[in-house]
Amino acid sequence: MPAISFQSVSKSYPSPRGQQGGTFLALDQVSLDIEAGEFFGLLGPNGAGKTTLITILAGLARASAGRISVMGHDVQTDFAAARRALGVVPQELVFDPFFKVREALLFQSGYFGVQHNEAWVDELLDNLGLADKADVNMRALSGGMKRRVLVALALVHKPPVIVLDEPTAGVDVELRQTLWQFIDKLNKQGHTVLLTTHYLEEAEALCGRIAMLKTGTVVALDSTSALLSAASGNVLRCSVDGTLPPALASQARVTGRVVQLPASDAVAVEQYLAQLRQAGLQVQDIEIRRPDLEDVFLQVMQQHPGRDDRVAP
């Protein structure tokens, strides 16, 4: 039995042109299974449908068609059992300003019917670096601390399946390390983890299997190692002192002065360098490396142009 099963899940919303009766197809027939104990990555550009899929999984929205189950429990018809099996860290940094951290955690335990949960709450506080904030009002916490509380709230009922929706967006290095150490520990203990993130180096390091979504459909689904090994060629990485010519810019990953170009062989490398010289650019720190997940992601996204018919009249 898969920990999470998405079966032909579709979701359409009234489009921004809703006054004219149009609909926007956010998800189109998404099907995938996540096995118990997996650390699974769900990747995609903004608007691909990742958060929509997670909101339906969590019962915050309803699918227009299809079925989702968590540990065999349908999220609609058997919602109580499905939600007991699921711990969701939402993307938005939300909190209840009336209560202190420990109170919020004990309330959340209570909503799940978990009683006498103080020991586990203390363990969560310790593992997430919140022990000294237990009796602080949520309003008084920094953004990073609030993010930690969100993680603790999702884990308070010890769910077998943990969903992290961009948990490290805008948080510092220390929290990322603390969080990933703790989540990795839980995964090794048997918890299934579903992660969405835009930090692809995190996904590459953590996830055993990855699905990529684009315009509401699954465009890649494989183990992380298979995705990496299937990537064609190598990558030329170098620094340049000016703007790339348009022909190169369209293929390149550019971060400040650092340029990375997909290079299938030595001829391609020579051609790139020649084009850069012709453009009058000074090239330094040349390196040839194997593609990483970000390269794979960009390749997959380029190979799949995506649907342009998501808005229907």
Next chain:
Amino acid sequence: MTGWQMLLYKEVLRFWRVAAQTITGPILTAMLYLLVFGQALESHVKVYDDVSYTAFLVPGLAMMSLLQNAFANSSSSLIASKVMGNLVFLLLTPLSPWHWFVAYVGAAVVRGLVVGTGVLAVSLLFAVPPLAQAPWAVLFALLGAALMGALGVVAGLWSEKFDHMAAFQNFVVMPMTFLSGVFYSIHSLPPFWQTVSHFNPFFYMIDGFRYGFFGASDVSPWLSLAIVASATAGVGLWAFLLLRMGYKIRN
């Protein structure tokens, strides 16, 4: 504690933590009404023989405060959680719509009763109304608080921002509570307004509650009970169905 009991406890704690705003404030407001209207009209208005106007005012003011605060509790909690986004913590739990309903309406009833009792207790400094038919007073207090707690759930779900809630409160709840006979007997009104008052369910809540104190009322307490019980059941069902369909909280 089970899930719904924890939610009920949290909702009670939420208003208790800010008691100056949610309990003391409304009691003080009711006392000001009692002071001003009682002093100004004591020698001019006589509704029942052997009952001073100030004593007549006390049950009505207590019930008005009870109704307004029961409404305010569930409605403000829901709209604040929606606007702040923290309603998601509840939406992710296995609590059923029925659990939500019982907890939100239950906390509203608790706050309504606390404020209503507080108003009655402090009013004793000014006048002591008899408690001729106590069970009737308790029954109408419970039904009225439940009705308004459920109406608060409806308003809280419907409102998307604080402006919507303010409009609901200012244009629906306030006029209906003030035009319900708190400060007068509807027999003192012209026939047209007497007829209009009979379409206001708040009138029956106040009149029935007042019957519990004086053993006298503008209409039969049985009629008031039938109307208030029906309205409570109707609004309660409305709130429950909205919760079950996840109206404006689940997409």
